[in-house]
Amino acid sequence: MSDMFLTASSSPHVRSKEDVSIIMRDVVIALLPAFICSIYFFGMKALTLTLVAVLVAVGTEALIQKLMKKPITINDWSAVVTGVLLAFNLPAGAPWWIALIGSVFAIAIVKHAFGGIGQNFMNPALAARAFLLASWPTRMTAAAFTWPGGADAVATATPLELLKGAEGVVGELPSIASLFMGNVAGTIGETSALALIIGGAYLLYRKVITWRIPTIYIGTVAVLTFIFGQDGLFTGNVLYHLFAGGLMLGAFYMATDYSSSPVTPRGQIIYALGCGIITSAIRLWGGYPEGVSYSILLMNVAAPLIDKYTMPKIYGEVKANA
Amino acid sequence: MKQATFHGGIHPSYFKEFTSHKKLIQSNPPSQVILPMQQHIGAPCEPIVKKGDVVKLGQKIGEPKGFVSAPIHASVSGKVVAVEPRLHPDGRKVLSVVIESDGLDTLHEDIKPQGNLESLSPEKIRDIVGEAGVVGLGGATFPTKVKLSPPPEKKIDAVILNGAECEPYLTADHRIMVERAEDVVYGLKALLKALDVQKGYIGIEDNKLDAIEAVKKAVGNDANIEIYSLHTKYPQGAEKQLIYAVTGREVPSGGLPMDAGAVVQNVGTAVAIADAIKIGMPLVERVVTVTGSVIKEPQNLLVRLGTPFKEIIDQCGGFAKNPGKLIMGGPMMGMAQFSIEVPVLKGTSGILALDEEEANVPDPTPCIRCGKCVNVCPINLLPLYISAYSLNDAFDKAEEYHALDCIECGSCSFICPSRRPLVPSIRVAKREILAKKRKAK
Ligand code: SF4
Ligand code: SF4
Numbered sequence: 001m002s003d004m005f006l007t008a009s010s011s012p013h014v015r016s017k018e019d020v021s022i023i024m025r026d027v028v029i030a031l032l033p034a035f036i037c038s039i040y041f042f043g044m045k046a047l048t049l050t051l052v053a054v055l056v057a058v059g060t061e062a063l064i065q066k067l068m069k070k071p072i073t074i075n076d077w078s079a080v081v082t083g084v085l086l087a088f089n090l091p092a093g094a095p096w097w098i099a100l101i102g103s104v105f106a107i108a109i110v111k112h113a114f115g116g117i118g119q120n121f122m123n124p125a126l127a128a129r130a131f132l133l134a135s136w137p138t139r140m141t142a143a144a145f146t147w148p149g150g151a152d153a154v155a156t157a158t159p160l161e162l163l164k165g166a167e168g169v170v171g172e173l174p175s176i177a178s179l180f181m182g183n184v185a186g187t188i189g190e191t192s193a194l195a196l197i198i199g200g201a202y203l204l205y206r207k208v209i210t211w212r213i214p215t216i217y218i219g220t221v222a223v224l225t226f227i228f229g230q231d232g233l234f235t236g237n238v239l240y241h242l243f244a245g246g247l248m249l250g251a252f253y254m255a256t257d258y259s260s261s262p263v264t265p266r267g268q269i270i271y272a273l274g275c276g277i278i279t280s281a282i283r284l285w286g287g288y289p290e291g292v293s294y295s296i297l298l299m300n301v302a303a304p305l306i307d308k309y310t311m312p313k314i315y316g317e318v319k320a321n322a
Numbered sequence: 323m324k325q326a327t328f329h330g331g332i333h334p335s336y337f338k339e340f341t342s343h344k345k346l347i348q349s350n351p352p353s354q355v356i357l358p359m360q361q362h363i364g365a366p367c368e369p370i371v372k373k374g375d376v377v378k379l380g381q382k383i384g385e386p387k388g389f390v391s392a393p394i395h396a397s398v399s400g401k402v403v404a405v406e407p408r409l410h411p412d413g414r415k416v417l418s419v420v421i422e423s424d425g426l427d428t429l430h431e432d433i434k435p436q437g438n439l440e441s442l443s444p445e446k447i448r449d450i451v452g453e454a455g456v457v458g459l460g461g462a463t464f465p466t467k468v469k470l471s472p473p474p475e476k477k478i479d480a481v482i483l484n485g486a487e488c489e490p491y492l493t494a495d496h497r498i499m500v501e502r503a504e505d506v507v508y509g510l511k512a513l514l515k516a517l518d519v520q521k522g523y524i525g526i527e528d529n530k531l532d533a534i535e536a537v538k539k540a541v542g543n544d545a546n547i548e549i550y551s552l553h554t555k556y557p558q559g560a561e562k563q564l565i566y567a568v569t570g571r572e573v574p575s576g577g578l579p580m581d582a583g584a585v586v587q588n589v590g591t592a593v594a595i596a597d598a599i600k601i602g603m604p605l606v607e608r609v610v611t612v613t614g615s616v617i618k619e620p621q622n623l624l625v626r627l628g629t630p631f632k633e634i635i636d637q638c639g640g641f642a643k644n645p646g647k648l649i650m651g652g653p654m655m656g657m658a659q660f661s662i663e664v665p666v667l668k669g670t671s672g673i674l675a676l677d678e679e680e681a682n683v684p685d686p687t688p689c690i691r692c693g694k695c696v697n698v699c700p701i702n703l704l705p706l707y708i709s710a711y712s713l714n715d716a717f718d719k720a721e722e723y724h725a726l727d728c729i730e731c732g733s734c735s736f737i738c739p740s741r742r743p744l745v746p747s748i749r750v751a752k753r754e755i756l757a758k759k760r761k762a763k
Contacts, residue, residue, distance in 0.1 A: 005646075006647060006648050006658070007658065007682075007683065008658040009681075009683045010746045010749075011654060011655050011658070011732055012655070012735050013674075013676065013681075014334055015735070016736055018737075019739045020690055020740055023690075116688060117690055258692045261691075263693035307704075312703075312704070314727055315562060315572055315575075315701040316573050316701075316727070317575050
């Protein structure tokens, strides 16, 4: 017994079993319902795009870490999450190489050029989406949106474009039910509000995310789009704004991205409010029909500053100053 | 009975079932005790015996030096065989008195009942407590007499007994409340009298229903003592969190419980006070929970101070397999030991042995900014930032982020999915900030 080797590390001596890979795996699990819906509505194209994006994301991460002689961390599942989210932001009509380029950009530039996991100040999938949108606008918008189940070549307007009544856009607004289920045009992962909400509830249940960012973001959009309706104040079509476009995907899965959102409770509230206000402003008055991506990216940039000025009141602080 | 809690905190696995139903058992008398002259927070004692002296059980052998200090007494009768530095559970060598027991436990003649509580003045109670060497037995080991002597300008109106025992594995306080409820209440009444306070509170976590029942019975219909059933959550037993749960008051940043009008004492301490008054026995023994996956027969033992860990572990059947880690105290705030030869001290609430797998310290990975450490911090700190600044030697920034308010509860390290060394790095920051403050003076 004298040759016993005792570890003398510092307290605490027990730790929660949850590690980064368990969290990221939970995110992947939460994305499964939307993934299944995407295949149901958009067919093989959705499957191919997602597979390409995930494989390239994981491969790029492994390659970069190998080249930089860093430990390879692909089994933490974070690259898988980025791949899935990127694919979810692509229209079904996008060619496979768009997924490939987007994934390389997300992992190599947005994630690793800034130091890897936890260091990127923008959501990699969203930054990649913005990059793709700027580089191949026609491959990423209208022309590439297909009506689910329809013939591939038939491009259609998204519900938000219809709602906005943009020039040259014709078509019937889909019913709230198909909007909720996801049987509408849009990027492959964003259309089914139902599937995204189920996954979001799972994330909340597993405490991967807290209620603050998604509920305040969604709530702000609901309130603002109701107030500033098309037919005057307080006439907005709230359900349309909630279930159409990328709001659910953005609010539950992208605005909550750890690296690029604030960690303080008050900071998260301000950040979510900001996302909601910008999204509503773009949708109501901006040049684009959709504002989710840009609002999150803009608030990502502000996140470090928000954190800095929203340090929580610590236990015992007020009375010390009194 | 009221239900109360605080903000933040975590729910670790408790593992209390190893020992929560095991009755307190007197451990075998040790053949030799090692009594370090530092068994409390504050200035160490000075030995007042020398090698070769014959001492009796309960005889004072260490004289306190300084206000924040508490005397140390012989826990056996016998002969002093050494007064020399010995390994202390905190990892240093500390001047210690080593006594070879004669097996007789001859009681020192000063040890006699001190009269009933009604007849004792507050000053007398304070003196008895001070002379008996009573310190906070929850593990913090703050000399009790000092807590009973607040400066006159601090108005104390609440005495809170801490029966939360929120550390996983430990059941010493639990068993004390079940088996010695009368003395717990007696000790509280002595504290109330010493501080001239009306209202006493006893906070117990709601996973110890038998303890709540027993204490309730002991309190009877005394309207001045209120029992609080506390939400089972770590660190419910931390002083500041307990005060908040019971009184709704916050101890000011940088302040002490008395700044919130409260004095907190552990339930074991209350029993030690009862013993000091009723029998006149100084603190020479304490309850230690010996537990963990590699201890053959986990127990709650009444152990003489100074008994080497090894003897205690042997009495619990020894190790079932190779231990990976030996901890004094609980798994959240306890101190890892290099050696099983160190002695039980006044602050030894538990001896916890974990197996090699449990002892494994996982390698940290980069912070993913998940904010979990922020959500669990009971003080509302931003552990990820304090830690990052500390690791970059930016101690000024760490101070701006209130590093000094950290109570080192370990909740942030516990929850961090990236296994970041949050508490150790915050400790470094605290040390550096305090050192700089001292220099500046
Ligand atoms: S819990 Fe760990 S990984 Fe999460 S923010 Fe805190 S330090 Fe970073
Ligand atoms: S920062 Fe300090 S007080 Fe806060 S959880 Fe960590 S150890 Fe506890």
